[in-house]
Amino acid sequence: MRPGAAAALAACALALGACGGAPGAAPHRPPAAAAPGAAGGGARWRPYRGPVPILEYHPIQPPIPGSPYPQLFVPQADFTAQMKWLAAHGYTAVTLDRVEAAWYRGGELPPKPVVITFDDGYRSQFVAAFPVLQHFHWPGVLDLKAKGSDLPAADVRRMLAAGWELASHTIHHLDLTTLGGAALRREIAGSKRELERRFGVPVDNFCYPAGRYDAAAIADLRRAGYRGATTEIYGLADRSHRYTLARIEVEYADRLAGFVRKLRAARPQ
Secondary structure (H helix, E strand, O other): OOOOHHHHHHHHHHHHHHHOOOOOOOOOOOOHHHOOOOEEOOEEOEEOOOOEOEEEEOOOOOOOOOOOOHHHOOOHHHHHHHHHHHHHOOOEEOOHHHHHHHHHHOOEEOOOEEEEEEEEOOHHHHHHHHHHHHHOOOOOEEEEOOOOOOOOHHHHHHHHHOOOEEEEOOOOOOOHHHOOHHHHHHHHHHHHHHHHHHHOOOOOEEEOHHHOOOHHHHHHHHHHOOOEEEEEEEOEEOHHHOOOEEEEEOOHHHHHHHHHHHHHHOOEO
């Protein structure tokens, strides 16, 4: 375990102690094909085609001094409080793949589904966020850059083994609206091939860097075989916008109160 990881895991265990259970509890694995009656917060899963909140996180740690984007950081204590609030209010985290199975292929979801996405691939997403979600037996969605991430491949594999979904965030985190032709195909189709080759799992969804997209990017996503894509548009994701799915970005200043306000104020896109 890397220096600092043990301390972060211990802090997580203390923060979650009031909820019962252990951070290393068995991963969230609903029955195959979301069988009727699959457990989700004690309630039965059922067919659902309505809007779903998709949360957006970046580093799960205090801001680094001198960072140009300090608002992207969410300390582990805040993240833990936000996840505890979701659980206390009946939410169950699922992958975007599972939401799409319900939206388009007759699958089932828990009564209050939520998708929790993590962009870029920061080490703190494994060290600080992963054990919190494990405590609740919840998966996340890792929107991973194919190159330039500071999240070790071994950690990514542990997250995937625990039921997380792997989605593409391009290769180099470039603004797709500035690209065309082969360069655009490399960032979209090439990143999918690279991540699937490296980790041996399907990559069905995509996340636009900085939320930037255009018609050419969407066309290339379709050709590459992606099922959907997430943006920086604020709101609840809706099945009719599969390549421009809205999200709720969680920022440093939100703490718990702002997180709750954002979630409650979000409307279908």
